[in-house]
Amino acid sequence: MYRMGQEEVDAVARVVKSGELFRIASKNHEVDNFEKELSEKIGVDYALFLTGGTTALMTGLMGLGIGPGDEVIVPAYTFMASALAVTAVGAIPVIADCDETLGLDPVDVERKISPHTKAIMPVHMIGFPCDMDGIMDVAKKHGLKVIEDSCQAVGGSYKGKTLGTIGHAGAYSFNYFKIISCGEGGALLTNDRDVFEVAVYQHDGGSAFRDDYAELNRGMFEDKDTNSLYPIYDKYKTPVFAGIQCRQSEINGAFMRVQLGRLDGILADLRRIKKQIVEGLSNVSKLQLLKSNDPDGDCGTHIGFTFQEEEKARQFASSEGVNGGLPIDSGRHIFTNWVPITNKRGAYHHLMNPFEMPQNEGLNANYGNDVCSLTLDHLKRTVVIAINPDWSEEEVQNKINSIALAAGNL
Numbered sequence: 001m002y003r004m005g006q007e008e009v010d011a012v013a014r015v016v017k018s019g020e021l022f023r024i025a026s027k028n029h030e031v032d033n034f035e036k037e038l039s040e041k042i043g044v045d046y047a048l049f050l051t052g053g054t055t056a057l058m059t060g061l062m063g064l065g066i067g068p069g070d071e072v073i074v075p076a077y078t079f080m081a082s083a084l085a086v087t088a089v090g091a092i093p094v095i096a097d098c099d100e101t102l103g104l105d106p107v108d109v110e111r112k113i114s115p116h117t118k119a120i121m122p123v124h125m126i127g128f129p130c131d132m133d134g135i136m137d138v139a140k141k142h143g144l145k146v147i148e149d150s151c152q153a154v155g156g157s158y159k160g161k162t163l164g165t166i167g168h169a170g171a172y173s174f175n176y177f178k179i180i181s182c183g184e185g186g187a188l189l190t191n192d193r194d195v196f197e198v199a200v201y202q203h204d205g206g207s208a209f210r211d212d213y214a215e216l217n218r219g220m221f222e223d224k225d226t227n228s229l230y231p232i233y234d235k236y237k238t239p240v241f242a243g244i245q246c247r248q249s250e251i252n253g254a255f256m257r258v259q260l261g262r263l264d265g266i267l268a269d270l271r272r273i274k275k276q277i278v279e280g281l282s283n284v285s286k287l288q289l290l291k292s293n294d295p296d297g298d299c300g301t302h303i304g305f306t307f308q309e310e311e312k313a314r315q316f317a318s319s320e321g322v323n324g325g326l327p328i329d330s331g332r333h334i335f336t337n338w339v340p341i342t343n344k345r346g347a348y349h350h351l352m353n354p355f356e357m358p359q360n361e362g363l364n365a366n367y368g369n370d371v372c373s374l375t376l377d378h379l380k381r382t383v384v385i386a387i388n389p390d391w392s393e394e395e396v397q398n399k400i401n402s403i404a405l406a407a408g409n410l
């Protein structure tokens with residue numbers, strides 16, 4: 001999260017004063033309105049505001065019909081929640097390499113496809129867009145679904161299309177470490193009505209019954225807002241199933257409406273500063289900028305550099321004023337550290353553990369350190385530096401100077 005102020009305080013106060021904290025039948029429609037504003041802003045038919053990026057990925061996978069017997073290809077470099085969402089729906093995550101952009105490599109994705117593969121999950125890590133043309137081509141060729149994990153790339157784009165809206169479903173996270181935030185939150189994005197309906201049932205086990213309730217008791221709802229995306233005002237095709245509860249509160253809805261209003265400004269400042277740093281370093285011959293699939297769509301949260309050897313990367317990252325990090329050191333963002341997956345403990349109960357399900361027997365649950373050694377090599381030779389959209393001109397210049405000095409000393 002980069003920015004927060006009086007507007008958020010006022011938004012929360014507005015909800016508290018109204019006493020309408022619950023999204024269902026709220027007179028203020030904070031969550032409904034946030035969903036509408038988000039979907040309009042990023043150009044997608046449906047946005048569902050949820051408790052997190054993980055639940056957004058889970059509901060998206062469910063909506064795409066993924067379950068036991070299915071493999072979903074995930075990248076070797078992503079927060080483990082991407083893979084945990086796959087096991088949460090009873091499927092098996094298959095790990096594929098990332099290329100030098102740190103995004104999922106379409107070539108390795110194609111190599112990992114088996115008769116069990118149902119979906120591909122590209123992850124736009126630290127604001128860097130994946131090669132979506134390559135991934136969509138592979139998906140189309142093999143009849144697979146694509147669910148984009150855009151949790152770390154809210155508002156980013158690839159060739160003019162917003163990340164999270166290019167595949168069949170997408171997920172945003174609004175947890176505290178993300179570009180815009182309400183502490184904890186996420187959103188499922190999709191143009192597919194069927195995906196949306198499944199996600200609505202899953203995110204609120206009572207939603208289908210509220211539809212009946214609303215039909216029978218229209219008079220109870222004084223405010224009949226027929227534009228609402230919420231199902232009580234709409235007719236669903238999907239037969240009801242037992243969902244759970246991962247819906248959001250009106251407080252977070254109001255908070256996120258303010259955060260959404262800040263998104264363009266945050267991204268503009270991040271991108272401006274990144275551009276300034278790139279231009280400021282254009283004469284530094286020893287530095288190789290991390291290859292990007294779309295430098296303009298990149299969120300600008302980080303700048304990356306590629307080195308020939310890990311030793312040089314480490315020396316550069318730890319140089320004074322650089323404050324860099326090697327992605328290989330980012331713990332649970334590397335597949336070798338996804339302990340529940342590598343230990344094949346995919347659920348609390350063994351009968352619900354996808355790794356023990358008879359339907360998943362013979363699927364590709366290979367999580368040895370050698371399955372994606374190319375990715376590990378890239379992650380060891382890359383340095384990423386976080387950018388702050390509120391850096392002053394002086395701070396930006398200091399950063400450029402520190403990076404240039406560190407590169408000169410290599």
Ligand SMILES: Cc1ncc(COP(=O)(O)O)c(C=O)c1O
Pocket residue numbers: 051052053054055078079081082123125149151152173174175185186
């Ligand atoms: C790439 C990625 N996917 C999924 C998630 C899960 O999001 P949340 O923490 O909102 O459930 C995160 C969050 O850190 C993430 O970085």
